[in-house]
Amino acid sequence: MVSRIEDVAQAAGVSTATVSRALRGLPKVSDSTRAKVLKAAADLQYVASPTASSLASGKTHVVGVVVPYVTRWYFAHLISGASEVLREQGFHVLLFDVGDEGPHRALLLDSRMLFKRVDAVLILSLRLHDAERELLRRLNVPVVTVGVPDDDWPCVRIDDYETTRQATEHLIGLGHRHIGYVGGDTVPSMDFPTPADRARGFRETMQRHGLTVSAHSVVMGDWTAVSGREVGRELLARPDRPTAVVAASDELALGVLAAARELGLAVPADVSVIGIDDHEMADLNGLTTVAQPVVEQGRMATQLLLSAVAGHDLGHEVATVPTRLVVRSSTAAPPASAAAVAEPVRASAR
Amino acid sequence: MVSRIEDVAQAAGVSTATVSRALRGLPKVSDSTRAKVLKAAADLQYVASPTASSLASGKTHVVGVVVPYVTRWYFAHLISGASEVLREQGFHVLLFDVGDEGPHRALLLDSRMLFKRVDAVLILSLRLHDAERELLRRLNVPVVTVGVPDDDWPCVRIDDYETTRQATEHLIGLGHRHIGYVGGDTVPSMDFPTPADRARGFRETMQRHGLTVSAHSVVMGDWTAVSGREVGRELLARPDRPTAVVAASDELALGVLAAARELGLAVPADVSVIGIDDHEMADLNGLTTVAQPVVEQGRMATQLLLSAVAGHDLGHEVATVPTRLVVRSSTAAPPASAAAVAEPVRASAR
DNA sequence: CTGAAAGCGCTTACAG
């Protein structure tokens, strides 16, 4: 029923070696022979067994794509970009949705996951344990990471510090002086640098402009919109609430928007809100944001990876892609009354 | 460097056949022999080549998961459920993000995508072309679909008709009589039944209660929030706007919510809105919805699939999972004035 | 309980 290369060889009256060469488009096959082989293969609906080819050639034409959560906006879009490029180049995607539950996540549990199974690995915004790094090294295939610079492998990312710097500058430029920050916490066990870098971008920009950041104007959520609402409520319910909020992601910012609505605060009349990412829902909700090209980062990383598969040496360079301020309707100048509400007044308000 | 079964056999002083049996936990290996083999394998950090095992055994332990768009909420969550179960059972996920661009999408372009590469295929809410069905049949592996009942293969789904029936009943129960519908259009070339079934659930429920559905109170978006806002605006800007809206998905409903805000309409005071899905953003925005268990459907379909891989005959039964009304703050009784706004008045309002 | 050997279906030097 299912035809093998032997069947095609017989039908075409040539050797299996010739069939193999003809079908893969290798040179040194005469046109007439190639035509015969192609015809026979088509007649028999022949498709080479990828398993047998891989065993013989050592190439799988499969790339492992490792993510902590497929369901999150950022990761889903990275996967989309990666998978598009891989498909174009004739590669397949072996997806590992490993979760991020500290040391017990799946990648660690099973060294057989990737071994001898893939030609390359794409690590999407996952902070690796030492055991995992060691495992990846032993795989002996190219690796590219996205999101976090890495000592061992090339990386495609945005400048996290720069994102919150841009966001904060925007608000300061509008006249805000009392600005709050809704950050994203990291999983405790991971030393994922994004949360800290974004927080630093905020603080240092404020400082550079001579603006103070009080302890209670910085709150931390867990990157989800629901937590953004919760910590946003804390922040905005205070008598000395800020006139503007920088959120470390659009999801957090959307949560802050919801909190503002619940508190009866108008955006941007009473409070301005800016996020980071350019999520679809940001557009829908008129959220000003610092956009990052996520699908594009997935594509770039994959192109790097495939060039490494093709034999190019990538070293461990870091490609930083630019972010871009997208002004919508959630940011404006602070309310006129706010100008009067300076440090001393705030103090007395407590 | 990389060890083969032969190396382990030598180190343990047994044959490769015995190594193979011992490592896979087959019976009829003495405890002492098994211990020796396990020790040798561990020392050599041996991992069997999946490629070689597959060629020899005919099993790949890989399942193909085919989706139109990884980035959409529904699909990302299905993948998450599926991948969880597959990982638990020792299977790998080969992901095909094929897009849905009519007849040119990737699955069709390349019959080599799945051939001899997977032990089973999960088709996630994708309406198949005849050529694709034929291809899948020739694969000769179990197939399970999600979302759309299928003549050839088992399916896991929700009752689409029932979702909008529940939603519509909820609004009618609150006292609404003039209800609009924001539906989701299908890709023109596909005969995907969901849009039509949901629209029917709305219309027939209205009819059953003796309520009329005027032509301009039904509008169609493309399932995205952005289009929900656009068509929602059309619907709600009319002088004879409905007092409540059923949207065919939460994303559409969130768009309608945005449209209402832009038009200065209070929700639910001026207009009630209900969606379908129970998207995270629905919770955030207080959107009443008919929840469907998406991750769970992914899990169920995968369990079915794996039982088929294990040899069970599934026929082509359809498993319908229940949906559930989740009341939040976007629905309430119609405004008092609306009681007076009956058919004749509406007519004169134009 | 264990081993020798065939076989899975390709690819790839090596000859010619």
Next chain:
DNA sequence: CTGAAAGCGCTTACAG
């Protein structure tokens, strides 16, 4: 330009 043959690294009857 083409073919015979070895080899990729496993698994699986078949004997014993």
